[in-house]
Amino acid sequence: MSVAATGTIDPMHQFQINPLVGNLDGSPFVFTNSALWMLIVLALIFLFMLGGMKRQLVPGRWQVAVEGMTGFVESMVTTSIGPEGRKFIPWVFTVFMFFLFGNLLGVMPLALAGAQPFTVTSQFTVTSTMAIMSFAIVLITGFWRHKHRFFTLFIPHGTPMLLLPLVFVIELLSFMVRPFSLGLRPFVAMIAGHILVEVFGNFVIQGINAGGAVGPAISLLSFVFIVGVMSLELLVCAIQAYVFALLTSLYINDAVNLH
Amino acid sequence: MDLTSAKVIGAGLAAIGVGAAAIGVGNVFGSFLESAIRNPAAADGQQGRLYIGFAAAELLGLIAFAVAMIILFVIH
Numbered sequence: 001m002s003v004a005a006t007g008t009i010d011p012m013h014q015f016q017i018n019p020l021v022g023n024l025d026g027s028p029f030v031f032t033n034s035a036l037w038m039l040i041v042l043a044l045i046f047l048f049m050l051g052g053m054k055r056q057l058v059p060g061r062w063q064v065a066v067e068g069m070t071g072f073v074e075s076m077v078t079t080s081i082g083p084e085g086r087k088f089i090p091w092v093f094t095v096f097m098f099f100l101f102g103n104l105l106g107v108m109p110l111a112l113a114g115a116q117p118f119t120v121t122s123q124f125t126v127t128s129t130m131a132i133m134s135f136a137i138v139l140i141t142g143f144w145r146h147k148h149r150f151f152t153l154f155i156p157h158g159t160p161m162l163l164l165p166l167v168f169v170i171e172l173l174s175f176m177v178r179p180f181s182l183g184l185r186p187f188v189a190m191i192a193g194h195i196l197v198e199v200f201g202n203f204v205i206q207g208i209n210a211g212g213a214v215g216p217a218i219s220l221l222s223f224v225f226i227v228g229v230m231s232l233e234l235l236v237c238a239i240q241a242y243v244f245a246l247l248t249s250l251y252i253n254d255a256v257n258l259h
Numbered sequence: 260m261d262l263t264s265a266k267v268i269g270a271g272l273a274a275i276g277v278g279a280a281a282i283g284v285g286n287v288f289g290s291f292l293e294s295a296i297r298n299p300a301a302a303d304g305q306q307g308r309l310y311i312g313f314a315a316a317e318l319l320g321l322i323a324f325a326v327a328m329i330i331l332f333v334i335h
Contacts, residue, residue, distance in 0.1 A: 185321060192321065
């Protein structure tokens with residue numbers, strides 16, 4: 001981790017999962033840093049929601065923030081699914097809040113307070129679990145509502161009979177790829193941003209260590225670059241949470257309304 | 260050519276895909292802005308589609324990045 005000691009940059013170290021209780025080789029109960037940070041995300045969401053659910057007639061600032069979140073998700077779901085989409089709001093809201101808080105907690109400068117920061121959404125297991133659950137909801141809803149007619153999802157209107165088998169296979173493939181692309185997107189976006197910040201953060205230290213006239217200048221340039229990248233990262237955190245929730249509601253719309 | 264240099268060259272080649280995705284993302288936002296200035300009243304209603312297009316264009320760049328990372332850190 002320390003650049004001065006080894007001389008090389010190790011940007012993947014921050015994504016390592018370390019056991020806090022038990023060990024990773026076959027112990028039945030392992031409590032890792034990933035699990036710890038997921039619990040912290042859960043606690044933060046719980047506290048955030050608890051502060052705003054007082055149902056006052058004249059809302060305070062906190063209640064306005066919480067109602068803004070719920071209203072945002074509700075309008076997103078109802079515009080993409082329609083009035084029937086209201087029963088899917090809990091899941092879309094869960095996904096949105098989990099990714100928003102997980103992403104934002106990952107870029108917080110918690111190392112200054114002595115904590116070893118860890119981004120839960122930078123693990124493919126976490127994001128793909130959320131993606132598979134979204135996909136399972138799509139499949140269950142689709143087959144529950146439409147039975148075998150759900151397969152007409154793969155046949156666009158007005159397809160010529162000759163092209164039907166080819167179009168069916170292509171649509172089926174693009175449908176089956178959805179959970180992978182859904183889970184891959186937040187994971188890679190987070191990992192890329194963190195690696196970029198880590199590499200340029202090491203450039204700052206290496207530039208100071210190098211000394212001379214050029215070293216501090218490179219450090220200063222890297223530092224200015226990091227400030228820009230971090231503000232972009234804050235935007236990306238929100239956009240990735242929004243995109244995941246939006247795509248989830250669009251996929252559910254396919255299952256509910258069949259085109 | 261030994262494996263290490265081949266890996267580094269391969270990762271560099273994979274990074275070209277990220278630049279291609281940058282063109283795509285710029286295209287999405289540029290086209291949106293162009294038409295949003297022509298008809299600002301209709302722009303707010305298309306924000307969802309804007310982000311769907313952004314996500315689709317960005318995903319391919321992210322996959323290129325993932326390929327570069329796999330080449331660098333997974334292949335020994």
